[in-house]
Amino acid sequence: MKPPFQAAVLAALVSLSSASMAIEYQAPEALVAPSAFKGVHGLAVDQQGRLLAGSVVGSSIYQVDIDSGEVSTLIGPDQGQADDIAIGPNGEMAWTGFQTGKLMMRDNDNAPIREVASGLPGINSLDFNDETGQLYASQVFLGDALWEIDPTGKQAPRLIAKDLGGFNGFEVGSDGWLYGPLWFKGEVVRINPADGTVETVATGFGTPAAANFDSQGNLYAIDTLKGLLKRIDLASGETTNIAQLSSSLDNLAIDSQDRIFVSNMADNSIQQVDPTTGKVRMITSGELAVPAGMALSEDGNALYIADIFAFRKVDTATGEVTDLRRAHGSDIEYPSSVGLSAQRLLLTSLATNTLQVINRNDHTTLQLLHGLQAPSGAVELDNGDIVVSEMASGKLLRLSGPKLDQQSVLTEGLQGPVQMIRGRDGNLYLTEMAGFLTRVDPASGKLERLVKDLQLPEGLSETADGKFVIAEGAAHRLLLVDPANGDKTVLASDLPIGLPPGPVLPPTGIPTGVAVAADGRIFFGSDIDNGLYRLTPK
Structure with a gap:
């Protein structure tokens, strides 16, 4: 299905491999079709x-x-x-x-x-x-x-x-x-x-x-x-x-x-x-409600989506959508981001200030923690501890113990953390509303701002060679960013992303999710028309 917008995909040649092989992308295609509402109520x-x-x-x-x-x-x-x-x-x-x-x-x-x-x-x-x-x-x-x-x-x-x-x-x-x-x-x-x-x-x-x-x-x-x-x-x-x-x-x-x-x-x-x-x-009707944060399985075949009113999995080849949880039909609490580890799925909700830990094999809930301050992302460390980014406090919290009830501050002073992932090098990488791509050492909490002057960066995903694809909400585009030198390349522009925050949403609106597969395919959700889109290398 052709996307219902005119996407101007720049003919930029992007290095996505250690051999610097140039890859040009096709125009975005809708993997899951758009729908009319962002949750429909009265x-x-x-x-x-x-x-x-x-x-x-x-x-x-x-x-x-x-x-x-x-x-x-x-x-x-x-x-x-x-x-x-x-x-x-x-x-x-x-x-x-x-x-x-x-x-x-x-x-x-x-x-x-x-x-x-x-x-x-x-x-x-x-x-x-x-x-x-x-x-x-x-x-x-x-x-x-x-x-x-x-x-x-x-x-x-x-x-x-x-x-x-x-x-x-x-x-x-x-x-x-x-x-x-x-x-x-x-x-x-x-x-x-x-x-x-x-x-x-x-x-x-x-x-x-x-x-x-x-x-x-x-x-x-x-x-x-x-x-x-x-x-x-x-x-x-x-x-x-x-x-x-x-x-x-x-x-x-x-x-x-x-x-x-x-x-x-x-x-x-x-x-x-x-x-x-x-x-x-x-x-x-629509197959997705309000797609926000997302995480891609290791084999690139399944995309997990925090869909605000549901938690879903999408087949990246066919676009088939599978419900894992539905609001008010389960214990899901309006998820806005999802983190992925070998055994667990980590959902956070900006709306209810919760972290929900789900068993990846049978999808049972392992932990449901309340009282966080606008948690915007979560990742798991090697020892099983979970790091949560708090948009409201500007902190990264480290949660430890069998019940994740032992809490310590890993780092603070962040300016509106939006999306957080664990890099291939073991470090934490996150976008900040103030315009930064930031790296945090999970052992020491050391914070480094690698790239600045981004235009409301939201979704974040790492490529096979250690670069990052970032969704710039305010600019309605996807960037490829090299953390080593700060170089930025526009991958696609005039995209249906960047919903204004309005009276009920955080400053980012609905955080735009991004995921990159090992073969270079890029997936992103639309907070404008609620579709899921795919960029495929030519």
């Missing part, structure tokens, strides 16, 4: 019949053509960040900025966007009472509360209830109560917005994520852990499985024709489900 169908979808990482609200699957941006960064979307009785639209803690609203497509609430981190789901115009919103993950929001923004939010257990994608019922899931309790409940009374509607869910009514008053709910769409009998609380989908479900919406639409954050997908037959139709 869904809504407005009074015009438009299917709308929100993305937190993408900081956008999209319009999706139900028939063709074509996706266009309705509201882009930075105001478009939407974990959920709700349509009011007069056609107004409101949405939640999960990381910004803001609730935004506009009265119609031509009206200005206004902020009607702020200071609510983790603001998640919302809905209008179509009879009264009252607006309600919940906090989940970064908070745990339910609020009534003044649509004019003049009055402070009114607290209805707190410590509920994660009142996620909810909807106002015909009785004025709010019906939705308690994410952390495995229940669907209803809440009286007048006094916060909570009553259980149904139990037995793995992780319920959202609930919605159709025009006949039937209540449907999704189980993100089990990948199920269910119908709930309000009288008895019994549930009926309507469709078996994949895990990582996020939200659902039901239109005036009682068509059900379900979003999946790990697949960048929206599916339509017939509630009568259970038949599923894919409207739009």
Whole structure:
């Protein structure tokens, strides 16, 4: 498949072997096709019949053509960040900025966007009472509360209830109560917005994520852990499985024709489900969600990708994608980088400040450590210790012991470490946001800045002869850098990399992953269109 961009690949001759054999690269090709979203979350169908979808990482609200699957941006960064979307009785639209803690609203497509609430981190789901115009919103993950929001923004939010257990994608019922899931309790409940009374509607869910009514008053709910769409009998609380989908479900919406639409954050997908037959139709999807850091197997056949909403392996010959973990269908925690050793896979998450150590053979979790300061990379040393780079503190931490609970500072003073690898010489090499390629001795912690004036360097991989391929996010290109003399050669430019950070991302945006095989093939992920690309020597 040809990439959906015009890549100007320079005809530079690059020395990639000890014999200085000149290699010229073909234009980048998409090994895994791009997709429309960067994780897709809240869904809504407005009074015009438009299917709308929100993305937190993408900081956008999209319009999706139900028939063709074509996706266009309705509201882009930075105001478009939407974990959920709700349509009011007069056609107004409101949405939640999960990381910004803001609730935004506009009265119609031509009206200005206004902020009607702020200071609510983790603001998640919302809905209008179509009879009264009252607006309600919940906090989940970064908070745990339910609020009534003044649509004019003049009055402070009114607290209805707190410590509920994660009142996620909810909807106002015909009785004025709010019906939705308690994410952390495995229940669907209803809440009286007048006094916060909570009553259980149904139990037995793995992780319920959202609930919605159709025009006949039937209540449907999704189980993100089990990948199920269910119908709930309000009288008895019994549930009926309507469709078996994949895990990582996020939200659902039901239109005036009682068509059900379900979003999946790990697949960048929206599916339509017939509630009568259970038949599923894919409207739009992607094989990757938000590709970030990556690591290549020793034989060059498998590429491990930290895909934010999943952890995946890609066959470098065919592009076949295999899921190893999916968000909310496993214990994965939004991985943004991956390190590779002989026996272990090392995932770090900028979002949850975690290091997850996975057995490479059976993919079981060996360790899951929290409390790091924006860990951006991890590598394993010869003795089994793990070094973690912290973007927030500028430190390299050395973790030792059977439980990796013995922590010491290897070096500090780094200026925004992004990606870190272990070189063929045993040293640690990393990119810094300040524009450096840096080497650190893992024994002494000695720090040397080998190359400077790089333009937001991110992904990093070593070639067979000890040079480095670096993704320059700000310049949208790949460089070959010689650490011995600092020489830089542009390999490819005008690439779909370099997503601006926006309101929820670190200064690097989504760190662009890079990997180089022994035969000279270069792989990189796109933080713009979510595809995986390959550069092949001519």
